Amino acid sequence: MGDTCVAMDEWVQNPTADTALDDILPCMDNATAQETLSESKEVIFQLAAVVNQIITNVSNNNVPPPPSFARPPLYYNQSGPLVPVLCNPYNPDKSDRKCAAGEVDFSNATQVWKNYECQVSKNNTCITVGRLTPDMYTQMTNAVNVSYGLYHYSPFLISLLDCSFVRETFTAISDDHCPDLRQYSKWIYIGLAMVSAAVMLSLVFWILYERERRHRKYTKLAKAAAAEDSFQQKRP
Template sequence: MDDILPCVDNATAQETLSRSKEVTSELVNLVNQVITNASNINFAPNFTPLYYNQSGPLMPLLCNPFHPDMTDRQCDAGEVTLSNATQVYGSFVCQVSPSEICMTQGRLTPTFYNQVSAGINVANALYSYAPSLVELQDCTFVRETLSLISTDHCPGLRRYSRWIYVGLVMVSFAVMFSLIFWIVYGRERRHRLYTKELKALTPTRAPPPGQALALAQIPEGDKYN
């Protein structure tokens, strides 16, 4: 399998998975810092640029799926999961004035919401798809899929594959023998043509001078008796 597909070793695959977990955790922490230190605080109007007239119910924190040691973590009550965070936080968006100040109740301006949503989408993609991508990276998914096909869906796959292999070997031998016979036939045919041409080009030997003189002295009628 490793000779056919560009697989990586298990250590490299696990390192990739570990890095993806770290990035996911850092993105979640960054979003929670924005919520805790900006969105959920009612700043005074002179406290720019963090003031944009935040008001209304406080935003729940985003659930971090990993502990600091990157082991799996269960979400606490009230936390929002990565899968539906953008929908939940969308209800906290306010309408803003041209100067980006909330004119209605809300904890996020559309600009802040887009930035928070971008981080959440990246974290959710890494959390959801990184394990599958790692399985593709070290060919685990391919091995499991082929094993499943061979075991459950194609019980006669090995037998039919063996027949195909034997048939291909027989065809290969037939082609090889055909080439050998064709080479032998071609050489024999060229040899016959060469012999025939050689005979055609060989001149007829003239009789010796004495014999030619004797034949000349024989009367014309006696030459044919």
């Protein structure tokens, strides 16, 4: 585990170097990651702009009803309150933009727009009050869902590509857990060293004990042999 902390620290300090984690964490360079993020912002901006053009130029366009044989595609008997436009989170230069009053954002646009949907006839003309046909509502909902996904998840995905998310995670692990881990590892090392020393001393004492026991055994045998020889010599 200590080696893991060292490997994480080395990679965090220099992710482009040839480290132990370099092969399993192939990271995109920051310039490429930022370019990818910029492209995702452009897609979000364009989708929101297209949706707002439809709302402004078609849904909220109060054109007079022409003769039935000459109805333009912009007229489908839309009526009622105007549909609120979608909040575009970016300016044309891709800088962040705050929503204006009356705009709906990605989180509630589909629910709000549902109130402006009308029922249609067979020729796709509104027969009830409303400014969005079911087909228009579906297409606008799809555009919002795509924009919502890009807006909320692109930064996280980019952080995975350039490994900034991994870097932050490793830093948090190193700061929060590695110091205690190093301390515990040190204690474990000291404990193992003490156990090893105790085992070594036990072996030494056991060897000394065996030597002493054998020495006493041999001494007793020698004394017994000497006593027997002395007894034999004293016999007539």
